[in-house]
Amino acid sequence: MAKAIVLVMDGVGDLPDAKGYTPLSAALKPNMDRLAEEGSTGLFSSIGRGIVPGSDTSHLNILGYEYERYYPGRGPLEALGAKFPLKDGDIAFRANLATVDNGKIWDRRAGRITTEEARVFAKYVQKMPLGNGVEAIFQPTVEHRGILVLRGKNLSPSITPTDPHASSVPLPKSLPLDPKDKAAKRTAESLNKFTKMCMQKLEKARENRERKRPVNAIIARGAGTYSQIEPMFQRFGVRGACIAGGALYRGVAAYVGMDIIEVKGATGTFETDLKAKGKAALQALWSHDFVFVHVKATDSFSHDGKFDEKKNFIAKVDKELMPTLLRGNCHIIITGDHSSPVKRRAHSGDPAPLLIWGPDVRRDQSRKFDEFACGEGSLGNVRGTELFHIMLNLIEKQKMCGT
Amino acid sequence: MAKAIVLVMDGVGDLPDAKGYTPLSAALKPNMDRLAEEGSTGLFSSIGRGIVPGSDTSHLNILGYEYERYYPGRGPLEALGAKFPLKDGDIAFRANLATVDNGKIWDRRAGRITTEEARVFAKYVQKMPLGNGVEAIFQPTVEHRGILVLRGKNLSPSITPTDPHASSVPLPKSLPLDPKDKAAKRTAESLNKFTKMCMQKLEKARENRERKRPVNAIIARGAGTYSQIEPMFQRFGVRGACIAGGALYRGVAAYVGMDIIEVKGATGTFETDLKAKGKAALQALWSHDFVFVHVKATDSFSHDGKFDEKKNFIAKVDKELMPTLLRGNCHIIITGDHSSPVKRRAHSGDPAPLLIWGPDVRRDQSRKFDEFACGEGSLGNVRGTELFHIMLNLIEKQKMCGT
Numbered sequence: 171m172a173k174a175i176v177l178v179m180d181g182v183g184d185l186p187d188a189k190g191y192t193p194l195s196a197a198l199k200p201n202m203d204r205l206a207e208e209g210s211t212g213l214f215s216s217i218g219r220g221i222v223p224g225s226d227t228s229h230l231n232i233l234g235y236e237y238e239r240y241y242p243g244r245g246p247l248e249a250l251g252a253k254f255p256l257k258d259g260d261i262a263f264r265a266n267l268a269t270v271d272n273g274k275i276w277d278r279r280a281g282r283i284t285t286e287e288a289r290v291f292a293k294y295v296q297k298m299p300l301g302n303g304v305e306a307i308f309q310p311t312v313e314h315r316g317i318l319v320l321r322g323k324n325l326s327p328s329i330t331p332t333d334p335h336a337s338s339v340p341l342p343k344s345l346p347l348d349p350k351d352k353a354a355k356r357t358a359e360s361l362n363k364f365t366k367m368c369m370q371k372l373e374k375a376r377e378n379r380e381r382k383r384p385v386n387a388i389i390a391r392g393a394g395t396y397s398q399i400e401p402m403f404q405r406f407g408v409r410g411a412c413i414a415g416g417a418l419y420r421g422v423a424a425y426v427g428m429d430i431i432e433v434k435g436a437t438g439t440f441e442t443d444l445k446a447k448g449k450a451a452l453q454a455l456w457s458h459d460f461v462f463v464h465v466k467a468t469d470s471f472s473h474d475g476k477f478d479e480k481k482n483f484i485a486k487v488d489k490e491l492m493p494t495l496l497r498g499n500c501h502i503i504i505t506g507d508h509s510s511p512v513k514r515r516a517h518s519g520d521p522a523p524l525l526i527w528g529p530d531v532r533r534d535q536s537r538k539f540d541e542f543a544c545g546e547g548s549l550g551n552v553r554g555t556e557l558f559h560i561m562l563n564l565i566e567k568q569k570m571c572g573t
Numbered sequence: 574m575a576k577a578i579v580l581v582m583d584g585v586g587d588l589p590d591a592k593g594y595t596p597l598s599a600a601l602k603p604n605m606d607r608l609a610e611e612g613s614t615g616l617f618s619s620i621g622r623g624i625v626p627g628s629d630t631s632h633l634n635i636l637g638y639e640y641e642r643y644y645p646g647r648g649p650l651e652a653l654g655a656k657f658p659l660k661d662g663d664i665a666f667r668a669n670l671a672t673v674d675n676g677k678i679w680d681r682r683a684g685r686i687t688t689e690e691a692r693v694f695a696k697y698v699q700k701m702p703l704g705n706g707v708e709a710i711f712q713p714t715v716e717h718r719g720i721l722v723l724r725g726k727n728l729s730p731s732i733t734p735t736d737p738h739a740s741s742v743p744l745p746k747s748l749p750l751d752p753k754d755k756a757a758k759r760t761a762e763s764l765n766k767f768t769k770m771c772m773q774k775l776e777k778a779r780e781n782r783e784r785k786r787p788v789n790a791i792i793a794r795g796a797g798t799y800s801q802i803e804p805m806f807q808r809f810g811v812r813g814a815c816i817a818g819g820a821l822y823r824g825v826a827a828y829v830g831m832d833i834i835e836v837k838g839a840t841g842t843f844e845t846d847l848k849a850k851g852k853a854a855l856q857a858l859w860s861h862d863f864v865f866v867h868v869k870a871t872d873s874f875s876h877d878g879k880f881d882e883k884k885n886f887i888a889k890v891d892k893e894l895m896p897t898l899l900r901g902n903c904h905i906i907i908t909g910d911h912s913s914p915v916k917r918r919a920h921s922g923d924p925a926p927l928l929i930w931g932p933d934v935r936r937d938q939s940r941k942f943d944e945f946a947c948g949e950g951s952l953g954n955v956r957g958t959e960l961f962h963i964m965l966n967l968i969e970k971q972k973m974c975g976t
Contacts, residue, residue, distance in 0.1 A: 572627025
């Protein structure tokens with residue numbers, strides 16, 4: 171039976187440097203180049219032409235769920251990725267343990283606190299009643315990161331964040347986006363009460379006595395309401411598995427009803443165990459129609475402006491992950507969720523290269539997997555959820571439209 | 574004046590076999606290849622990338638009517654194709670004369686009854702009052718096929734079919750999709766009453782005495798409401814003619830207000846008289862802005878898994894139809910409504926090859942008309958109703974959008 175592996179190299183697309191090279195076009199990657207030669211190539215814009223995709227919206231589209239309709243905000247997706255047991259109506263935030271000094275944000279990461287340290291501080295604030303039937307639940311995840319959930323009736327995510335995504339600025343109060351929106355007002359007040367109570371409790375923590383940058387606040391952003399959506403098997407008739415180190419990607423996959431495969435050593439970093447991920451993908455193929463495999467370091471190196479490191483990581487994926495995936499004897503799709511040009515140190519709206527390979531895929535003239543060769547490919551410019559539908563057709567799981 | 578012929582070879586697109594050939598790429602077709610060399614090529618997805626088109630939805634889009642808005646269900650389109658005089662509000666079904674045994678469907682085609690035999694049985698059931706002001710009208714078409722229409726006030730097509738599209742299963746009762754929908758409930762009850770009355774009447778038919786598989790039931794599917802839509806000349810300012818053997822394609826064309834040209838020998842099969850179709854197209858060009866010519870056997874051979882027969886039919890179209898069409902001295906568009914890979918024996922979501930030829934069409938680098946060469950063409954990936962608008966522009970009938 172036809173199956174597929176969808177490999178997303180986060181932010182793999184790039185813009186040419188002074189010599190005309192991108193990290194992908196400069197990388198040694200004989201496996202990917204062979205697949206490009208034997209299959210079809212094109213360019214992929216996960217949201218739309220020229221649009222700069224976020225990590226959450228792009229992955230919703232890649233997995234077939236139109237972000238315009240299904241995007242719940244970052245909070246719920248991060249929470250699901252951290253296996254937080256969300257309930258319908260919960261307002262979830264991505265939260266940071268932070269250092270505040272004199273009402274100003276000194277360090278949004280509290281001196282890059284470790285995961286173990288964070289757990290100790292979290293105990294002071296993990297569950298707090300905020301009055302009005304609203305409860306706050308905080309769950310630390312990795313390092314300074316965590317999930318904050320406000321649970322209660324009639325809450326709304328239409329509020330401003332308390333994490334300004336900048337340092338040396340005053341710690342903001344949350345406000346309703348519309349002052350007449352009672353639910354939002356109530357939610358903002360609850361969040362502000364949470365902020366205040368946290369500061370009171372953390373201030374007394376004896377673990378702060380020896381820290382240069384005390385962990386004395388929790389700041390929150392990405393508010394979103396969680397509600398269950400029609401899962402993938404019901405909507406599209408396929409079972410998908412997700413192999414990803416990063417919590418957000420796992421969260422998106424869990425949200426759309428995919429199975430999250432645990433892989434020891436899958437860290438979402440350069441050191442991620444690519445061989446272990448490949449083996450897990452092969453195994454997951456047995457019980458699923460397709461397996462989504464995500465590697466993150468391509469994007470991380472772009473954010474740090476590291477051309478050679480990005481190039482070397484792509485070569486590593488080709489050498490350590492691709493041979494295993496090829497043993498799956500199935501269709502393979504390789505692309506990025508977006509481009510992340512090294513010189514911009516940020517996501518961009520340039521399309522990502524795309525290749526589709528398999529036993530009966532139409533072969534086109536392109537012979538390499540990079541931004542330039544794929545620009546000549548027969549797939550042309552693929553947009554939004556189209557790629558997911560192309561994948562469904564590839565594995566013969568697409569339902570007929572009409573009769 | 575600029576005119577166009579749009580030739581649709583049903584399901585012409587395919588996937589490569591083990592040697593890398595498709596029926597189209599292997600076929601001898603010097604005329605089409607010359608047009609590809611002299612004109613522009615590309616790929617066409619009649620619904621969307623990766624989506625598997627039905628025959629009805631794809632042709633609505635090809636003829637400029639967005640299926641999302643205009644699709645009335647298969648029943649009304651089949652009825653129009655059979656020249657059934659539909660009235661606004663009619664619920665139309667595609668119906669089969671069938672053999673039922675002990676409450677189970679024994680043969681959905683009543684032993685592949687002939688058209689002449691079917692007419693005899695139809696007389697027993699052609700018009701029946703069902704009570705509540707609802708009337709059933711049955712009209713046989715070709716062999717076991719026919720049209721069933723329920724006519725009355727407050728009827729709804731939101732019901733389940735009585736044709737389960739399978740044999741050896743119980744003859745199903747029709748049910749409303751939503752049990753609270755009164756119009757649907759009334760329609761389902763009417764359909765069930767029709768089924769029962771048919772069986773009573775056909776049971777007594779003396780023509781059944783000698784049949785191994787008695788014609789003793791009529792089963793129905795594809796329920797849809799008919800209502801007149803803005804016809805093509807009014808909406809787009811063009812007069813279109815349709816030359817097709819299959820009832821469904823004629824129905825779609827009639828629905829959008831095109832003229833249906835009768836061609837003796839146009840059967841929708843391999844034996845269809847291609848020369849007669851070509852001549853009819855030339856004649857229709859005099860009085861129309863464009864002529865839509867449909868050949869069906871490419872798709873039929875795909876459904877039967879016949880690579881060589883599909884290839885040979887394409888060669889036959891090139892040899893017997895193309896020379897006549899070329900005498901029309903007009904623009905020519907050739908494409909498929911979808912791909913139907915021989916090895917899948919079904920429609921697929923792979924794009925169909927597309928060529929556009931004419932005196933002032935931009936010439937591109939592709940030199941053959943097949944899935945591979947067209948993948949390199951300058952038209953890129955054309956989607957949905959875009960092709961119809963490209964045709965309108967070609968014949969200088971496109972209205973300006975804005976000023």
